[in-house]
Amino acid sequence: MRLRIRVTGIVQGVGFRPFIYRIAVKNGLNGYVKNMGDAGVEILLEGNPESVNSFLKDLHEKKPPLAKICGIFTSELGGENQYEGFTIQESSASRELSGSVIPPDVAICPECLRELRDSENLRHDYFFITCTDCGPRFTIINKLPYDRENTTMQEFHMCSFCKSEYVDPLNRRFHAQTVACPKCGPKVYLTDRNGELVICKDPIREAGKLISEGHIVAIKGLGGFHVAASAIKDEPLIRLRKAKHRRQKPFALMARNLEAVKSFAEVTSSEIETLESPARPIVLLNKNEHYYLSDLVAPGLHNVGVMLPYTGLHYMLFDGVNDPAFVMTSANPPNQPIVKDDEDALRTLDEIVDYFLFHNRRIAHRCDDSVVRLHGGNLVFIRRSRGYAPAPITLKWKAKRCVLALGGELNNTACILNNEKAFLSQHIGDVENIETRNFLVEASHHLAHLTNSQIEATACDLHPKFTTTILAKEVAEKNDWRLFQVQHHYAHVAALMAEHGVTEIVGVCCDGYGYGADGEAWGGEVIFGSLDPVEFKRLAHLEPQPLLGGDLATRYPLRMAAGILHGKIDIEKVLEQNSIHFPHGAREVQLILHQLRSGHGIAKTTSCGRILDAASAILGLCYERTYEGEPAMKLESAAVKGKEVLNLTPILKGKELKTTEMMLEIYEKRKTHKTSDLAFSVHAYLAKGLAQLAIEKASENGVNAIGFSGGVACNQIMAEIMRKTVEDAGMLFLVHFRIPPGDGGLSFGQAVIAGFSRN
Ligand SMILES: [Zn+2]
Ligand SMILES: [Zn+2]
Ligand SMILES: [Zn+2]
Structure with missing residues (x-):
């Protein structure tokens, strides 16, 4: 029989084609697999029905760890068999389906970490070691399909060694688009604050030593720059607070390993699991009774945000020092998005930092670290970004229209609701000026491209003066989209309902401020919510x-x-x-x-x-x-x-x-x-x-x-x-357990109300 199969979900950038290749060969089938321009894959199979059935069974049961299958569409083809053997074909730019997206960035996997530390390995000490199971995805992709030439890896030509792994079906880097080694991949270098090269043998470990000694170093990562400083010494933190105009706001930490975390914080088993998960978010942990880091890290608070290293570079930073952790805070000028380009870093951070640790791969899309907290075993998102965006949240029902929601003002995100999938953007920040507004526009466009969404409506807050409200009105008019203005707290409650798939609820919604349905300042509300039909009303406050x-x-x-x-x-x-x-x-x-x-x-x-x-x-x-x-x-x-x-x-x-x-x-x-x-x-x-x-x-x-x-x-x-x-x-x-209870989840709630409203 001859069969055409299209698979949607997270199936590009996760080793899916190599997997299909292996199970096709194992089941003795001929044909091909290829990536499509809509982030899905197309498979053509030729062989006997039993083999095809066995293939389909393997497809469900043995898929790679990062892959997520949302839909499988099969159609039987007539005609004679045409293929000899099974191949991975060149990708197609064609866009037929929606519902797929490329994966979030994934922390370095145990196998790559082992190779990083193995002095016999060719990638020993290579700071950007990755494979099909790990490495950046969302932050390096310019456009679909997810092929090396469509990512910021295109500038790095594979050497013969990397190429031999890339084409070897038995290798764990078979078709890994981020494959690189010290010879052919991105390079790292250290400069002073003016961008003058600092000559040294080992820039990363040198940067670690500088931080440990009390210098402030900007470090280019996957989704932007961090500013790093000692977590034990007060002096650099005083300097950092002054330069960043952050008198009290807590700084996040990157700890060298779990043992180090336990020396200053309490960690439960679910917190450990979250810290070590492939998303590697910043987890808010209670300081323990022996807490000995500088009080300037998180002044006046009982907890502190901690993450573990998530690239080879981060692991190597700690190699030459004894520090349990470094302060690692997003590098952004006040009210602006995280810095991602080298020139911007040199221009805006030169007065804050003493050194820069650069690498020469461009960042296609900025992405801040995620921040979470655990209430017992329940994950609470404070910020859902790196490691999670743009993976979709699947709802129980299909939306009536495809919506782009632009959120509120503070801690903002955008959201595209397409059928039963909601795609939240990375953290955008406080949309109060032109830079964050532009970032929101760019992130929304990119998300629409990645998800092949044909938008029909846009949603925003009721507040007439929010930048996002004005923007929504503009894009609605320009594209002839319907506009839904959604009351702030109704959106919060709708988000919670959609997350749980309940159609009726009484929601308690508490926050700082939201523009009320009556124009007053709301923020301690008891709300009746219904999604079928969509109806919200304020019951008490x-x-x-x-x-x-x-x-x-x-x-x-x-x-x-x-x-x-x-x-x-x-x-x-x-x-x-x-x-x-x-x-x-x-x-x-x-x-x-x-x-x-x-x-x-x-x-x-x-x-x-x-x-x-x-x-x-x-x-x-x-x-x-x-x-x-x-x-x-x-x-x-x-x-x-x-x-x-x-x-x-x-x-x-x-x-x-x-x-x-x-x-x-x-x-x-x-x-x-x-x-x-x-x-x-x-x-x-x-x-x-x-x-x-x-x-x-x-x-x-x-x-x-x-x-x-x-x-x-x-x-x-x-x-x-x-x-x-x-x-x-x-x-x-x-x-909430999948989206932030705060305003980072607002766009999702707006999209839900706009997407499920009958008229
Ligand atoms: Zn790996
Ligand atoms: Zn190489
Ligand atoms: Zn709110």
């Missing part, structure tokens, strides 16, 4: 509290606290005593008091983030937010060591959970009770109160599932207390 000074109340959380406690305590005295915590001191306090008395021009918010911030200020944990989420994160860090002491009964009035009385309690007990206990009690009050509201509303609406979404859902204490309250009431509690 936190008590609206004054946002004294608008954005200033976000930056200086004591303003938030003052607005809440005004009329309950002698606010004049308290503010005057705390005037040093305001940038303009006593003068600012007088202005605040004036505004409080007049009550003019004070907007209100139901934001849960702002309540946590205010408590953090009242407890003296954080008076100024220097990075997103800082006051609330420091409150959680304090609460980790605390216990419930206040046992406040949540005050529910109609559609509201009151917060004023709780805040007053915290204020009054701040001197008699432990800060950690009070911090815990704030969490307990909000989590229990919101869960009770949700349970009440779910019963009224005949719904059995309650979800928790929004950036606050990354908070483990909130999530655990809410889970217990909901499960004790006999209901199902759902949290």
Whole structure:
């Protein structure tokens, strides 16, 4: 019989053609396999039916570890047999199907690591050693199909040794597009901050020594540049913080190995599994009692972000030193995407770093490290990027239209929903200026190309002034696409529903700020969500509290606290005593008091983030937010060591959970009770109160599932207390596990609402 088979999924760049070749030969079949321009593969088989059946069985059961098959489309062909033997044919640019994509970047595999360390091996000490099972993919591809000439490896011509492995069906580098060796592959070199070459025998180990000695070194990696510094010495970190204008924001670490991680952090078995997974994300780990790294790594926090080396280069950095870990932070100028080009690095980082460790392979697409946290065994994405993007999230249902969603403003991503697959872009960042806007446009185009998507609609936030909203309106008009503007918290809840495949839910959505359906500032919401038909409505929320000074109340959380406690305590005295915590001191306090008395021009918010911030200020944990989420994160860090002491009964009035009385309690007990206990009690009050509201509303609406979404859902204490309250009431509690609960998952939720709306 003669059979044409087309396979969709993640089937390019994962050793799929070599695998097909092997099982075809094993089953005595003739024909060919080739990569297609739509990221899928085409197979032609000639042989007897039993052999074909055995082939199809092998196809399902023995596929390579990184391959993911989404669809197999077979059609029987007539005519005479034409092929002798089985070959891997030259790729075709033809694009017939959608639903395929190339894989994310994959960390160096154990076999390549073994060869890296083997002094007999030709690739001994070769920093970019890879094979069909590992190495960069997403960050090197210019266009489909995934062939070497369509990647940034095209500039490197295989030597005869690499070529002999590349064409050998029995070799593990058979058709590995990234195959390279010291002779023919990318080279690495060290320069000073002006780009002048530093002559040395071993640039990577030299860079490691420089970092260990206290120098700051920019290191070119797979998806962009890192800035690396010692994690033990304070001096380089003081310098780095000053140069990057990052006073408090935690830096991520790269540890030399797992043993080193255990010396300063607690690690559970699921955390180890995640640290060592092929995606190698940054995992937030609790500092242990022996924590001995510089306090400047993650100031005021109970946890620290740690990743393990993921290329040969990273492993070699630690060879000549004893450091347990280095600080490795993304190199990006304020509010701009991670730096990926050598010229940009030299131009923008020269005042921050002392040296550059370059390699001469271009980065096609930037991709930041992913950041995750584990709540028990549950994976919580803070940032879903390298190692995960652009692998799809498969939904239970097929969308009615193909949608490109552009997300919100902060920590943004884009998302393409195509049939039942959602493809999230890599981390884009805060879309506030032209550079990040351009990055978003470019990443969206690339994603549409990679997935062969014919977009019919675009989705964005309700906020009229977001750059992404304006952009969505532009592209909708230009391409004649439908435009869906989706309320921020509805999108969060829709994302959670689609992830779990539930059609009805009562969702608790807590974050810092989202533009409400009524134009107000929402952020502590209980929402009814339905996906069939699509319908969302606000059922309840936190008590609206004054946002004294608008954005200033976000930056200086004591303003938030003052607005809440005004009329309950002698606010004049308290503010005057705390005037040093305001940038303009006593003068600012007088202005605040004036505004409080007049009550003019004070907007209100139901934001849960702002309540946590205010408590953090009242407890003296954080008076100024220097990075997103800082006051609330420091409150959680304090609460980790605390216990419930206040046992406040949540005050529910109609559609509201009151917060004023709780805040007053915290204020009054701040001197008699432990800060950690009070911090815990704030969490307990909000989590229990919101869960009770949700349970009440779910019963009224005949719904059995309650979800928790929004950036606050990354908070483990909130999530655990809410889970217990909901499960004790006999209901199902759902949290995110494949996309970020925060705004990195917003585009996905927008795409879901736009994709499943009937009209
Ligand atoms: Zn490998
Ligand atoms: Zn070579
Ligand atoms: Zn949000």
